[in-house]
Amino acid sequence: MTTQGIKTVLHPVADLTAAKTVYAALLGLEPQTDSPYYVGFEAEGQHIGLVPAGSPQSPESPVSYWHVADIEAKIAALTAAGAAVQQAAREVGGGRLVATVTDPDGNVLGLIQDR
Template sequence: MIKTVLHPVSDLAKAKAVYAALLGVEPRTDGSYYVGFDTEGQHIGLVPGGGPQGMTSPVAYWHVTDIEATLAEVTSAGATTKEPVRDVGGGRLVATFTDPDGNVLGLIQDR
């Protein structure tokens, strides 16, 4: 299920104001490297400069129970790993891959 969408932004402060107005909530996470909003079971994240992944467009993340198995399954079906599984802290693992058309998709597993 898609629960998380990350958006690359060029100006974090300006983007934060726009998304707070759009979503009607203040950010749950508010740092210089990431701003995250939680509303109605959805997490919207703002990543300045595309973050370490160098995102250039929004990335939808599927929440899965076994990230390694899911990544193996999608790559055997024709996807290409973009960013291998890595721990981003707090027991959360993330990975990204591209579909055959080059669209970037993400996976998240919470331990």
């Protein structure tokens, strides 16, 4: 079972408004999602998300998310290979499921399944 590749990277930020300005300048476009709890940019087939640091959905550092067809099957395969579940699959809106696991060195791997 292959992945669809890394398409999403979430960045925790202390000041969502200030970060939004910097990322808009970096990417050369305005965000497609702009709310008090999440700002998202679509750039050349990749999604760059800004999440307020310390919020429930915020990672501790930037996390790359691998898009998969079956998140539970991928979690099972990864844990069988030695990864540990950091955050079980959960719905985050619009039918999207996300989860994180850690590799044997503690690196965080994000998983996304769109329904």
